Amino acid sequence: MTYLPVTSARPEAVRVGLIGAGWMGAFHARSLSLRIPGADLVAIADPAIEAAQSLAAELGVARVTPDPADLFADPEIDAVVIAGPARFHAQLSIDAARAGKHVFCEKPGAVNLDELGRVEDAVAAAGVHWQIGFNRRYAADFLAARRDVASGAVGTPQLLRSLTRDPGSGSIPHAARVPRGTIFLETLIHDFDALNWYNSAAEPVSVHVTADALVEPGFKGAGFLDTAVVTVRYSNGAIAVAEAHFSALYGYDVRGEVFGSAGMVQAGRATATAAVRYGATGLSAETPRLNIELFADAYTAELADFAEHVRARRDGAAAPDHGVPLTPGLLDARRALAVALACIESAQTGLPAAVAGSSAGAEARA
Known part of the structure; x- marks a missing residue:
């Protein structure tokens, strides 16, 4: 042969x-x-x-x-x-x-x-x-919501919401090892990026934080926080709320919402699928328990996008065009980090805190 x-x-x-x-x-x-x-x-x-x-x-x-x-x-x-x-x-x-x-x-x-x-x-x-x-940008429902915002379907964003509730059992055995500021720098930073991404025509101006150690109150004195609600004000007048919790008994829950002058769009849900069981004891549904369950496709898609950008530079080809701003780079990292750092300040003082100029430095270097 x-x-x-x-x-x-x-x-x-x-x-x-x-x-x-x-x-x-x-x-x-x-x-x-x-x-x-x-x-x-x-x-x-x-x-x-x-x-x-x-x-x-x-x-x-x-x-x-x-x-x-x-x-x-x-x-x-x-x-x-x-x-x-x-x-x-x-x-x-x-x-x-x-x-x-x-x-x-x-x-x-x-x-x-x-x-x-x-x-x-x-x-x-x-x-x-x-x-x-x-x-989160690469999750199908969050990206669909961003496309709706870009198309004008919700009008001018006025109220935004993003939440992250990590799965837990009602206690956090490793609380003593969690670095200070983790709830802002490593958890809510995803929410801050989502809010910035949805309201990309404006800059975050100030934050006001209410936070506590409600799951593990014994570690609060060491700077540990497991529950937080953040209000973010934007330069276009929009108001956003981000919340996080480290021990949701029912599973991993990540959602977002944009309410605007012409309507509203929501992304995410608490259940793993749309399937709901109806039985003698009521209704029930499966919930995701791990980040790699809820965002398996999104984690893969972001790396595939990264590889496409690298290959385009290596081969002298055009960069991927997603129709809306998608690939997060240094400016996005700076905007979200600036919000997170302002949150740490607000959590310490109990007062509103200004967000450092999030775009000036990165734009100067672009």
Whole structure:
């Protein structure tokens, strides 16, 4: 038997190195290896080398190292995905950019605006693509809502709402290990980006926070907060409310809403599917319990978008066009971080806090 030769028209995959083999890093690794044809996971770095080796063995990744610098020095790697602890995000982004690697960074992009400014400088100097993991933008219902806002279906946004209720059991055993400000910097920062994204014609101006440790009150003295409600005022007069809680007994609940001069659009629901059971005891429905259940498709889509942007730069092709602003970059990271930092101030003082000029620095560097 003689087979005919075939020339593939598929573009060369983007070769990615992963930094961080923990919960989120492992999901990204499986997406890069198994779910995104345009990407190829070629190396994993994590100081917890056993976790990196186990993940690499599962996925058939040949290169493993405890040192991210090995990924930056590898000429065969086009891009890196940063999924380590938040306090390392900025320096890893800087080092990657200086090595000419494109960067996908989990949120937050940095833990303060000065750090993020250094990332902006490094990315601009290197001319690489930098993207942040605001996955909610890629969830089908949230994106559909954004398209409605863009089309004018809701008119001018006036009232906005976003909520994140993490699943829990009524206690938080690891509360003592949660860094100060986590509810704002690593949880509500998703909500802040969603609100900024929906009301993109305006800037966040001020915040007012009410927050407490209602699940684990014994840790409040150490700065731990597990419950928060944030009011955000925007430059166009719109008012937004974001809320978060760390222990929803019924599951993982993420929703959004935009009310405007011409109507309203909502995104998200508390149930995993639209299926509802009717029985002698009443109604019941399944609920998602994990972030990788609720946002499995969105986590995959954001990395696929990242790979498309990297490939476009590498091959001199046009960047993906999604019809509405979608791919979150440094300006989006700065706007959301500025809100989060203002929230930390407001939570400490009990007073409204101004949001630092969220666009000026990034626009100057663009």
